[in-house]
Amino acid sequence: MRRTLMVSLLAMSSAHAAAQSQQAQVTDFAKHLQVSYELLNASPELCPQELKKCYYSRIRLTTKEQLNLTDWNIYFSQLTPVIVNESSQFDIEHINGDLHRITPTGEFNTFAPNAEYSLTFYSQGSQITRAEFMPNFFVHTQGGEAQVIDSTKTKLDPETGLELQPYLEPFTDKQKQFRVNKSDNTQWADSALLYQQTQSVSETIDISAQLIPQPQSLIITDKLSQVDLTKGIVLKTKGISKQSLTPAINRLKLLGVAQTPNGLAVSVNLSPEKGAHLEHYRLTIDAQGIQIAAHSQVGAFYGLISLAGLIDTQNLTLPYLAIEDQPRYSFRGLHIDVARNFLSKDFILSTLDQMAAYKLNKLHLHLADDEGWRLEIPGLAELTKVGSRRCFNAPDDCLLPQLGSDISGSSQSDGYYSVDDYLEILAYANARHIQVIPSLDMPGHSRAAIHSMEARYRHYLAKGDLKAAERYRLVEPEDKTQYSSIQHYKDNTLNVCLDSTYLFIDKVIDEVQQLHLQAGTPLTTYHIGADETAGAWVDSPACDQLRSNFSEQIAGLHSLNGYFIERVSAMLAKKQIKVAGWNDGMGETRPDKMPKSVQTNSWSQLYSQGHIATHKQANYDWDTIISTPEVTYFDFPYEAHPQEPGNHWAARNISSRKVFEFMPDNLPAHAEIWTDINNQAYRSDDTTNPLRSGVKYQGLQGHLWSEMLRSDRQAQYMLFPRLLALAERAWHKAQWELDYDHSGKVYSSDSKHFTEDAIYAREQDWQRFASVLGRKELLKLEKAGVFYRIPTVGAKFKNGKLTIKTIFPGIPVEYQEKSGEWLPYQVNDEVTKPLKIRAMSQDLSRKGRALTL
Incomplete structure (x- = not known):
């Protein structure tokens, strides 16, 4: 023994x-x-x-x-x-x-x-x-x-x-490592090209009475008189509590204007007007101080935010002026994907601060996808226990590694928002008049949910409780369908023919709805995703039975995804929640079977005649949110250069100027001013399906997908400063924008509907916007700790002189000589031929990406 x-x-x-x-x-x-x-x-x-x-x-x-x-x-x-x-x-x-x-x-x-x-x-x-x-x-x-x-x-x-990325060899070949096909005319954004393409912006434009986004009306009433904010302000309110204005007051304090006993008088009064826009306000600066009159609390808040927008942190004086203002769109949104790679609660709160500062009012929070489930759902612990982490070889503990993630299960790519975290986000957003629209993507993009519920299934099965195990199961073992999703998953689509699928969805929605009620912000819109499900359910016995037993009910649908969306939409409608989804999925439904109130986010590409699908759904009288990827997807590079981070499938570059130039009310017209994915001219024919007379879009949304973002700082880099250009277009319709023609037109680079006068007006407007951003707003972003993108520099060297251009004025620039020393750039300096050139942050603490001359 x-x-x-x-x-x-x-x-x-x-x-x-x-x-x-x-x-x-x-x-x-x-x-x-x-x-x-x-x-x-x-x-x-x-x-x-x-x-x-x-x-x-x-x-x-x-x-x-x-x-x-x-x-x-x-x-x-x-x-x-x-x-x-x-x-x-x-x-x-x-x-x-x-x-x-x-x-x-x-x-x-x-x-x-x-x-x-x-x-x-x-x-x-x-x-x-x-x-x-x-x-x-x-x-x-x-x-x-x-x-x-x-x-x-x-x-x-x-x-x-x-x-x-030390493991990745340099990209230097402008043919083999830059062009994606023979037709690709994309140009490598080196310093010479940037110099050629960048319009010089005057350093002398008067920005003392300018802010972002531009108000509907701003008049300087006395050019010679000013108010001085160096001693702070004394805030007086009528009909509104100071507490409701706290985030705006904190914004002023951040910019150097605090509340003090001897400060300048600022009065904020609620004065409701019949028929006035909810967000309307008037802001007046004169000998009596500063007066804000608003129709509602949100208008009063935006009036104070506009005061902060006028401030130049280096000169706390403002001219006498009068602003009357209200927004272009009621929906001014930002979509943030925290599912692919997690972004911290602090990042979300910081972003909400910046959204409020520029009058964005909808946070579309993408909380679940194939690579992660990021919201705690009471009663379904596995969703975050399993679905929020990536590790290796432990299917009941985590998901498989994806997207170059760490495999520890505890990196920044891992994580979720607890109930308390989410309640804090909701309250923080509500205080800034921002609605949080949660999205837990289904029926495709659901791998995290599926594998979490399979872990739950195995847990209860081991305990001998088959009923509990099957209650929220999302897959059918007998389904032998083989498919590959657009992101190449073979197991990411829940089965839309199982009753347990809808029990799961009902449970999730009820719990999310309760969280919103608990936070005092009722859930009024829920985004189901509903896109990209091709190939699923072909060999599913449950779906075969559905097709057989309910053939009349699903007649006219070309996919079961449409059946799923209609069923979940009806479920949401019974809970008084508006359904929202991406337009490709929503297009698989029968409009007459959908609820009266529907939101569709249209992400169809313009150069692929995407305006047609957008017009079609807007003509259903659905609330259409413009989500055009080649201008609103901020996970794409700022410039077409290999070292600029980002994806590329819809656009090789999305500069702040391109976002500024967007005319969201007239999608086909961009064929006159933009090119396609290969930098080639394209044609838009709007004669076959124009918008009906009177039909208007409800809003505009920016998007930050996170496949390539592994930190909060990377996310901020991709968002800022171009998010300010999106805010400009969402709040303010510029006079130079080409009005939509409901009779339908054909647009191309030769059609010339966008006149020379409009081009000139746009350039003047850009000069104003770029000046405000470069000389005011970048310093504000720095004060808020935002890791914004420092622009690359266009440069030309000739006869011992170095000439530069930056997209925004007021940017510090330095150049490197052969000795390796970096020297500050000064206009008209004699210089030794430089090797590299780069911009810097306003406080000189951070350097931008250098380009070789």
């Missing part, structure tokens, strides 16, 4: 030692393996497997040490699937979503010191910006703990604060 025990203990000890030794080898492997990724050709002459679009890449593996680990697997994120691998020593397998696995073949022996091992491969689709090449490759061996390979981790540039 004792001998048997001794042998058993020795065996256990030996196994433990072997496991420790193997894990030490994994650690050694992760520490010493050098991974180098290189984009060889963004648009090869021929794509394998008759694909229309592909790209060609290489991964090189080297080490200075002997690596003895055997049976290893390297996992990495690749946004589009690898379709042909040319290496004989390694296999590459697409696992799910963007996760891939590299394994050694029989031809591979071991990693020898100073030897190079190469994998070349073709991938489906297109990948062109550096940000699309994901970090955090990790190694795993059977029975061991996975570890991220050190050489694939990102770093921060200490001068710019931007993410660096």
